[in-house]
């Protein structure tokens with residue numbers, strides 16, 4: 259699972275991607291060659307308006323440039339900046355075609371996770387969070403009814419917001435207070451990334467119409483700002499809201515699966531992006547995709563309810579958390 263990975267491993271791997279032994283040599287060479295060339299050009303520009311003695315030096319510089327080894331011709335130059343792209347391959351040797359995620363971002367979802375867990379709202383804040391989410395479900399049900407492909411796609415545009423907002427605010431707090439994050443920044447940003455991959459997957463199954471795209475813009479504008487303010491006031495409340503949103507997501511995906519099993523929705527082959535991201539078999543279907551996405555939502559549910567329970571996200575625990583009331 260994404261958030262269970264070592265916090266620094268992704269950073270190290272990303273750095274490795276950009277600065278792998280072969281690419282770092284090439285990049286460094288390119289950069290140094292480029293710097294040398296640029297300084298020659300600048301120097302020569304000044305020399306053209308200067309004295310004869312400088313002109314003699316220019317001749318020397320030109321000779322030096324003429325005898326300098328030519329730039330390597332076999333390097334791959336993909337941009338003006340001369341940064342080569344690293345070609346990656348799958349385990350079977352075929353080329354990795356995704357730039358939005360890399361092989362080390364892939365994983366196998368824990369499909370055995372308990373889907374029935376529910377945090378019983380006990381405090382006033384819990385109840386407000388619970389009923390806020392329940393009331394949001396009413397317009398969602400009316401708008402989408404049983405169009406679960408479309409519903410999943412639209413809801414993922416919302417689900418990817420809390421992790422990014424929480425991660426960003428904890429990041430800023432860590433900077434302000436000169437404090438460690440306790441791993442929460444990475445966990446929340448990974449959650450946001452995981453939700454965004456859900457969206458990238460469902461986009462392959464259901465294409466949004468123009469008014470759905472307009473609705474996403476409107477909802478994002480409202481939800482981002484509301485969640486941002488909510489998180490500033492009470493991270494405990496914000497994580498509880500997300501925990502309940504995830505419980506609703508599990509319910510929606512369970513209904514989606516029922517319709518797939520009953521044949522009301524065609525069980526089409528899984529999108530290629532899903533097969534690579536969740537390491538699914540080549541003959542996986544939409545049902546397999548919905549199953550692993552639902553497992554991800556269950557994981558997000560547990561992470562967010564836990565974050566709400568401990569209350570001190572990003573800081574050392576200063577008191578024993580209240581007993582967690584699950585059934």
Ligand SMILES: [Fe+2]
Pocket residue numbers: 414417452453456507551555
């Ligand atoms: Fe999701």
Ligand SMILES: [Fe+2]
Pocket residue numbers: 417453504507554555558559
């Ligand atoms: Fe989720």
